[in-house]
Amino acid sequence: DGGITQSPKYLFRKEGQNVTLSCEQNLNHDAMYWYRQDPGQGLRLIYYSQIVNDFQKGDIAEGYSVSREKKESFPLTVTSAQKNPTAFYLCASSATGTESYEQYFGPGTRLTVT
Amino acid sequence: GQSLEQPSEVTAVEGAIVQINCTYQTSGFYGLSWYQQHDGGAPTFLSYNALDGLEETGRFSSFLSRSDSYGYLLLQELQMKDSASYFCAVRQLSGYSTLTFGKGTMLLVSP
Numbered sequence: 256d257g258g259i260t261q262s263p264k265y266l267f268r269k270e271g272q273n274v275t276l277s278c279e280q281n282l283n284h285d286a287m288y289w290y291r292q293d294p295g296q297g298l299r300l301i302y303y304s305q306i307v308n309d310f311q312k313g314d315i316a317e318g319y320s321v322s323r324e325k326k327e328s329f330p331l332t333v334t335s336a337q338k339n340p341t342a343f344y345l346c347a348s349s350a351t352g353t354e355s356y357e358q359y360f361g362p363g364t365r366l367t368v369t
Numbered sequence: 370g371q372s373l374e375q376p377s378e379v380t381a382v383e384g385a386i387v388q389i390n391c392t393y394q395t396s397g398f399y400g401l402s403w404y405q406q407h408d409g410g411a412p413t414f415l416s417y418n419a420l421d422g423l424e425e426t427g428r429f430s431s432f433l434s435r436s437d438s439y440g441y442l443l444l445q446e447l448q449m450k451d452s453a454s455y456f457c458a459v460r461q462l463s464g465y466s467t468l469t470f471g472k473g474t475m476l477l478v479s480p
Contacts (some may be wrong), residue, residue: 288381288467295377296411297456297470313467333407334473344412356402356460358468 257282259361261346266366268327268340276331276364278346285351287329288358292316292343301344305351333366340368371395373471380477381447389442389474391457398459399466401440402438404405406473407453415455416442429474444476 259280268274280287286305289297300313304323318337323329329348333340343365347358373393381387391401391415400419406410418424418433420442432444444451458468 261417261439267423284467296375297472298458300467302471303467311465323389346410350465352398355466356400356417356468357411357414360413361412 256289259346259348259359259366259367260266261344263339263364266364268366268368268369271337272368274340274366274368276344276346276366278329278331278334278361279298279327280329280359280361281327282359283326284359284367285291285326286349286355287323288347288349289319289321289329290315290345290347292345292363298345301324327352333351333368340366342366371398371417371461371469373457373459373469374456375471376453377472378475378477380479382479383447385437385447386443386445387452387476389444389455389457389476391440391441391442392456393438393459393471395438395459395461395469397462399462400460401409401431402458402460402468402479403429403431404456404458404470406454406456410479412456447478449480454474 288303289301302321304310346361349358403415406412416431433440454473458470
């Protein structure tokens with residue numbers, strides 16, 4: 256079965272620690288995305304990548320970093336510089352070009368930082 | 370920049386028809402998408418309008434009017450399982466054609 260996996264589902268960290276969220280897809284998609292969702296809010300784009308070894312900042316990239324060393328993987332690191340990291344993080348992938356309107360989402364990671 | 374406005378909440382009863390509106394301000398875009406998200410779950414794609422008019426997919430239909438900067442999602446024969454949040458999103462013209470999402474509309478379906 257093709258899809259996107261994110262791990263872990265729940266993550267707890269102490270303030271000041273960096274944490275890396277995993278995202279893997281086997282849909283053979285070139286494009287991958289990271290979104291942040293806060294209660295009652297829409298999805299805000301953190302980073303995206305259209306091809307291996309290349310990625311772009313989204314609307315709220317400050318305090319986050321990513322890598323794209325393999326087509327299937329797009330891990331997100333939440334650094335200690337992120338002022339308010341507690342949120343629901345969603346990873347997505349899509350084809351590029353005219354089909355990029357349909358994104359496939361993983362189940363999400365709920366990060367709590369105290 | 371882009372901004373999308375949706376009602377925060379809509380309520381309806383089983384079997385009814387409900388319309389969720391989305392108005393947008395953007396300098397240019399390819400089309401309007403709709404996604405459904407159940408509480409705590411992953412968003413799933415519902416529909417996409419690249420052109421003006423109505424797109425129908427089973428019980429769900431989506432409409433776009435570029436001249437009015439307006440679109441809507443129409444849900445017919447509502448079921449309890451349709452209780453979820455619904456997001457409109459514009460696929461941007463510039464750069465890498467990323468999606469910009471609205472804040473979502475929570476639909477509550479009651480018996």
